[in-house]
Amino acid sequence: MEQTLPKEDIKRSLAKTISWRLVGTLDTVLISYLLTGTLAIAFSIGAIELVTKMLLYFFHERAWNNIKWGK
Structure with a gap:
């Protein structure tokens, strides 16, 4: 009998x-600063990256939660 693991809570x-x-x-801001030497540009890049990658990761994580492989 295969045991069913609970799905990860959305929270x-x-x-x-x-x-x-x-x-x-933080990694992106540091790298951006090292490359540009300008904190304003580094934080701008970091802010854009923060929002877009958070959304992408969230949906990626939720999709993987529905894949049974490796559970």
């Missing part, structure tokens, strides 16, 4: 999305 997916994006955005 957990949101928390993971936000925490991972903060780490990723």
Whole structure:
């Protein structure tokens, strides 16, 4: 008999999305600053990246939650 694992709660997916994006955005801001030497540009790039990648990650995570492979 195959055991059914519970699906991940949407709140957990949101928390993971936000925490991972903060780490990723700090990395992007640092790299952008090292390349441009301008904090304003680095933070602008980081802000855009924060929003777009958070949305992409959230939907990616939710889609993977529906895939049984590897569970």
